[in-house]
Amino acid sequence: MIQSNISSKTSSAKKGKSLPSGLIIRTVKFIWTTMWQIMMSNLAPLSKSGEYIRPATQFHHIIGIVSENSYPPAAGRYNLYVGLGCPWAHRTLVVRSLKGLEDTISVTIVSPSRDEGIWVMSQESEGCRTLPELYNLAQSGYQGRCTVPVLWDKQTKKIVNNESAEIIVILNSQFNEFATNPSLDLYPEELKEQIDTWNETIYHAVNNGVYRCGFAQTQSAYEKACEELFTALDEIDTALATNRYLCGEQLTLADVRLFTTLFRFDVVYYGLFKCNRRRIQDYTNLGAYLRDLYQLPGVADTCDLESVKRDYYGNLFPLNPGGIIPSGPDITNLWQPDERGHGELETRGWGEKE
Numbered sequence: 001m002i003q004s005n006i007s008s009k010t011s012s013a014k015k016g017k018s019l020p021s022g023l024i025i026r027t028v029k030f031i032w033t034t035m036w037q038i039m040m041s042n043l044a045p046l047s048k049s050g051e052y053i054r055p056a057t058q059f060h061h062i063i064g065i066v067s068e069n070s071y072p073p074a075a076g077r078y079n080l081y082v083g084l085g086c087p088w089a090h091r092t093l094v095v096r097s098l099k100g101l102e103d104t105i106s107v108t109i110v111s112p113s114r115d116e117g118i119w120v121m122s123q124e125s126e127g128c129r130t131l132p133e134l135y136n137l138a139q140s141g142y143q144g145r146c147t148v149p150v151l152w153d154k155q156t157k158k159i160v161n162n163e164s165a166e167i168i169v170i171l172n173s174q175f176n177e178f179a180t181n182p183s184l185d186l187y188p189e190e191l192k193e194q195i196d197t198w199n200e201t202i203y204h205a206v207n208n209g210v211y212r213c214g215f216a217q218t219q220s221a222y223e224k225a226c227e228e229l230f231t232a233l234d235e236i237d238t239a240l241a242t243n244r245y246l247c248g249e250q251l252t253l254a255d256v257r258l259f260t261t262l263f264r265f266d267v268v269y270y271g272l273f274k275c276n277r278r279r280i281q282d283y284t285n286l287g288a289y290l291r292d293l294y295q296l297p298g299v300a301d302t303c304d305l306e307s308v309k310r311d312y313y314g315n316l317f318p319l320n321p322g323g324i325i326p327s328g329p330d331i332t333n334l335w336q337p338d339e340r341g342h343g344e345l346e347t348r349g350w351g352e353k354e
């Protein structure tokens, strides 16, 4: 009996009777695509031609000489809220670590909640369970996006700044009296122009460029972003043939900003965001440069591969509705020598943190 059921199913499948009709396929595709577009526009605001536009951040106070718009440097007063998957938040962890500010600025880890689409605290902080609650504590009725990183003032219960590009400038220069590595200057006066020029190219084409690939909603928007991304990576690879870092022999904020995108590239952007013309590890200079930065003292400790995979593959629902998290890649190669002649001792030259 059982046997006969199986054989009758097999023979109807062979005849193609169990396949849905063209009408069903067209209807399902239409509903699916429409739902995808609705979800994508919530996830990623668009231009008319389907290009992703990143919303601007809203808190831009500084730390330094006390004025109306600034907060005083102090140890133990400020807290960073970060998600470990987020490349923008990761920048702040790297600078905090390089400068040796672990005892000066505390950190609270937040994780994405799959169903609510918001960041949730690992443990209640300032009486808040979620990041939107914290934003509302700082500014009642806040309506904007609740993003990480957040540099928070525990004393006034205000957000000092929520723009990673600005937070890393603050961390680099305003806490030197408390830092264990105060002489490391990642944004020196004489390199500012060069750093800013790299930052501009890299932000548009690479840091935000990978999102412009992954969040594009038209073929042409995707192709434009992809072309710009790989043109910029080629340009950087060429510059790194003669320079250890982007601006020469000195590590700068431009390298930190590039690093957090490169670390995620082969892991998530290559597959999930369709940046798959080439992997970073296949570039002679970029691959070695990534290993060089990863091996700087304290940097690998800020890199959490599992959170990166979980946050992207598990939470960007419209890009990966099944939520399946891939098992690879193996990133142990990041511990291999950088092959550009930079010995470990030389790498550790600026501080004896360990």
Ligand SMILES: N[C@@H](CCC(=O)N[C@@H](CS)C(=O)NCC(=O)O)C(=O)O
Residues within 6 Å of the ligand: 057, 083, 085, 086, 087, 088, 089, 145, 146, 147, 148, 149, 162, 163, 164, 165
């Ligand atoms: N320009 C911001 C971007 C920060 C950002 O977009 N963070 C993402 C995580 S990777 C976020 O928190 N998104 C939550 C949301 O948009 O609601 C920065 O560099 O700090």
